[in-house]
Amino acid sequence: MSTAALNLKKITEEYACDAERLKRRVIICAGTGCVSNGALKVFDAFAAEMAAAGLNFIPELKPESGSGTYVSKSGCQGFCQMGPLVTIEPEGILYTKVKPRDVPEIVKTTLVEGGIVDRLLYQDLVDGRHCHGTQDIPFYTRQARTVLKSCGIINPEDIREYIAGGGYEAAMRAYKEMTPQSVCEEIMHSGLRGRGGGGFPAGRKWDITRKEPGPKKYVICNGDEGDPGAFMDRSVMEGNPHSVLEGIMIAARAIGADEAYVYVRAEYPLAVQRVRKAVQDAQSLGILGENIFGTGQSLTCHVMEGAGAFVCGEETALIASMEGKRGMPLPKPPFPAQSGFCGKPTVINNVETLASIPIIMQMGAAAFRKLGTEASPGTKTFALTGHVANTGLIEVPFGTTLREIVNNIGGGVTDDNGNLTGGGFKAVQIGGPSGGCLTEENLDLPLDFDSLKSVGAMVGSGGLVVMNKETCMVKIARFFMQFTQNESCGKCVLCREGTKQMLSLLDDIIEGRGTEETLDLLDRVARAVQKGSLCGLGKTAPNPILSTMRQFRAEYEAHVYQKRCPSGQCKALLTPEIIAEKCKGCTACARKCPVGAITGAVKEPHKIDPDKCIKCGVCKETCKFNAVTGV
Template sequence: MSNDTVKTVDLEKIRDDYKAAAARIQRRIIICAGTGCVANGSLEVRDALAEALKEAGVDVALELKKEEEHTGTYISKSGCQGFCQMGPLLHIEPGDILYTKVKVSDVPEIVERTLKKGEVIDRLLFVHPQTHVHCKGDAEIPFYNRQKRVVLANCRVEPSCVREYIARGGYFGARKAILEMKPEEVCQTAIDSGLRGRGGGGFPTGLKWKFTLASQNDKKYVICNGDEGDPGAFMDRSVMEGNPHSVIEGMMIAARAIGADEGYVYVRAEYPLAVERMRAAVKDAEEAGLLGDHLFGSDFSFKVTVMEGAGAFVCGEETALIASIEGKRGMPRPKPPFPAQSGLWGKPTVINNVETLASVPGIFLNGPEQYKAVGTEKSPGTKTFALTGHVANTGLIEVPFGTTLREIIYNIGGGVTNNKGEVTTEDFKAVQIGGPSGGCLTPDMLDLPLDFDSLKSAGAMVGSGGLVVMNKETCIVKIARFFMQFTQNESCGKCVPCREGTKQMLAMLDDIIEGRADRKTLELLEETAKAVQLGSLCALGKTAPNPVLSTLRFFREEYEAHVFKKICPVGECKALARPEILASKCKGCTACARKCPVGAITGKVKEVHVIDADKCIKCGACKAACKFGAVIGL
């Protein structure tokens, strides 16, 4: 190998040069540029802020270039900062000031009061939903200070700046794996860390690498599975948008472990910003000499291609994903052989999801023991979750494995909300974890530690990491039907149990919520669910019945009320709605009676009112008029 063909990379010099440039900056303003904040105008806020500061005579940098020196204000973008519902987010350092829901119209006040005078603008601060206290920055906001952000820690770096990623320790782990470790040692380090796949199954990452290494072939591949399709899940998207170089570095280490020289990042086409930033990161890494031939002066070469997926949920399954990359229809195939033996184009292939790969660099930078110090014995490390539903603080979070639902919902999430958006203490009904592949957890599981094994014993799974919180006004049967409709629509149709079984389960759930079901319907629903679970070819079909089986297990009385009493207890199913005014909440204000178009409501002033269910046309006017939540069943 000629020295002329080797492009060495001096990581220490890049790190030190960037840190020196950053130290000259007096102030840094970080604008969240994740998908949610961009959609709400964060980039317009950035442009307006830069223009206003330039007009005020401030030296403004929108990026820290090697050939330029700045001493004023650096306005940078970041990936998703997690607190999505409060965006656009604007973070000011030093001072740890976090402004929420920032608009272009707020820029003049921010410049005049905060950046010139050092004042904090209270109206732009986050207000704690329970104490109503204004919180200045991350350190005061439970949503942030009760998390442990590891994978998401670098989501505040400028995603388009490979130099800042290196300055935070990036690519040092890859260099160590390539120059100082044999492939067997790389596999063993991953095994020693206890890292388990974050795509849902929780299979030990190091073992997967070891199996692929053992397959003898002159060509091997690494695939990053970024085909995140669960409803309400956006963890992988946010990592690719905000910390793309961690994914690339993880792929490099995986490639070293198995002896691969080529990798693919498979991203669903519905994630245009993730695709854009992953491609930009690959290009920047190539230009810096971090991807390509003879990396770090070694014999190891590795290149990465970013590919857009077709948007089919089933392509999250590894063999269907492989078929899609090959240009075929995304359909799973029977295993064995596993991809470790015969994967992409028949070659040994290792497939890890985005979060798994983004966890890898830290293990090789800091050592497996430090990684294992967080989490539980059998589920070490942290997990990202997309927290949504009836909870005060929705967004992207990261917590150690073993964290309880109570901690996530009531402390990080700020508490359960009712249908009016008010935080309550007794309205928690259930949480759906793991999306269409997962199951429901109930109030008596609030102190259940969230890890792979405890969730499996509860009939649920970590899945990709979706957490949908539901209050007591949620119909569990309709929730089960929602997920069943999703999986039925996304079934590729290759195997009969999934293709036909999910269709029949959906039809039976329709019968239940529309009042046509009987005892045999319930029995057949459960039997069919178990048959689909046992007989389906891939994980989509095998896990499709999970939401139904878990809700039948924990909320059977709600199913029975629909079937036998022909009543939806919370009144969400219109065909079974029996309108009622709760005596405990009715104030006798007569607002409902005055709004009823058919005179179905009777009652005197300051006395409990009554609805004649036979006269009621279920228009919902009374429920909308009631300020006390006394009307139910509509």
């Protein structure tokens, strides 16, 4: 379509007109979580059941759709654990854990008769009441969904719906009414800080790149979200890809780039597909391409898939990877803003940062500043996971306390089986392998870039893993070290060899070989790696160790000096034992023990010889009375 024909207003009006004719809308969450729980089968079931009930099933909203029920697929709605999620508009009913077999009842009761299927409503964990929709569910009511606002509502594959919600107006304004400088200024005023980890002011980054000479510049959207335990970027790319594209366009306008890349982690096939479609749709409408909004400016946007390397989240490694090389970071300077992709000035922003841009442009920098805290304005998405009742994707203003997130939004700490435990909270790991731990002491700390840094943690990309009292912090540190050790690119000595040695020292501690020197050496090497590594990944790799060593020193010491794991997770440090009070003397364990370590008379409490025991755990599995511990 030619640019002359591009009229956002007209598209908006037409869409509103089509939407008005609808009786109802059924939104089926088709984020990765819900899809893996069968959301697409639910969608098919709606098609079949509605046809059977004689209802007009509209899978795609078009001018010729007419009146009926529009059944659309949305991106992630955040409440992954309760999926597949089905929302019915205009009533605002949210059905959870919907299976295809539930669909006939929904069609009959809700779509035909206008009633509610109570058993599919979310039941509050505390008081057991049925919640009608998101407006009643604490998981949602306590959030401030801004970037994620449309995510999980709109159809991510329908560019018209995005436009109808005011989409691409900000980009149009940036191109038609603003200068690159004024765009940069607007973002600088908003105080937006990069959501990818470091928290560098996004507007300043743009302004530096804008001032670099040369006609060729690039915008790169970093969607290589590799933090284990984080999936915010994926959800945004899947749920509202056009908001990312619009952010890219505004960034391109701000620095004067005519080419942009979206680098998406290949583990996210759906995100790749959605972003590709969004680019195509925007191109065919003339939003992207030549002569944007009739301004004579052009912007081409490419989508590239990563190939599986966590280190490519680092800017220079990401660029190396885009240039067809091994993803090994380069020393800075030069910074990408000076010499980035193909040696040209390049702005790299993460997905969430870019998705925030249209929102800032719409609400204005001043309004945006009112959200969050003074130094960290706006909201932040977090992936809330681990031992917490409600896991999923959340968005809160900066400054929200951990207590609010864990207890109210998350619904409290659970045990291994997902049951609520009163007061079982031990720690929250924030910021993934680059981050650190927050403890009970920090529960009332308002979360923002600077407060987290002050306690040795970081926002990072926003993974929030809640851990209960059963968790061994030394093992958690080891888990992250294993991760960074695997993902170290191998270039610089400190990271490559240091992570390996830190892992080996942690193993010594976990397996009972630790001494005072082990602790001392671990601390020294961690500090050396932190200070001396080449890139951000290396510099932050020791954080989980340094943070747990500081916050849970006693736990480390118990492992080393008393050869004891306080949470009972480290097998090598356990003493195998049969609790006499529980043992009925059934002899089952003694018969199963492969090394003959268990002795005892029938109907008498048995005993394990710890010297013979190989801790294979067969006795524990065999025992019907839970009498065996320490294996």
